Amino acid sequence: MQALIHFSKRAYVKWQxxxxxxxxxxxxxxxxxxDRDWPFRAEVRMDSQFNLLEQKLGWHKKA
Structure with missing residues (x-):
């Protein structure tokens, strides 16, 4: 995630x-x-105790 934060000039952060x-x-x-989407992103999945479960960085492709 640090790579995206450093690389990106305009980052939008959302949590769910x-x-x-x-x-x-x-x-x-x-x-x-x-294509009406923001495809380059980083995602972090955490459990309820904020332990890292998964992280992804790169181009998001629509299914």
Whole structure:
């Protein structure tokens, strides 16, 4: 996540509480608008005690 924060000139951060009690935190680089979406992002999934479960960095592809 530090790489995206350092690299990104305009980052947007969003957090969401998950059904299992954990959290999803997403950092989005606002410079990369494409197809009505912000595809370049970093995501961190944490449990309810804020322990890291998963992290992703890169281009988000629509399914």
């Amino acid at each position: 509480k998950q059904p299992d009690g954990g959290y999803l935190v997403t950092w989005t680089d606002l410079r990369f608008w494409r």
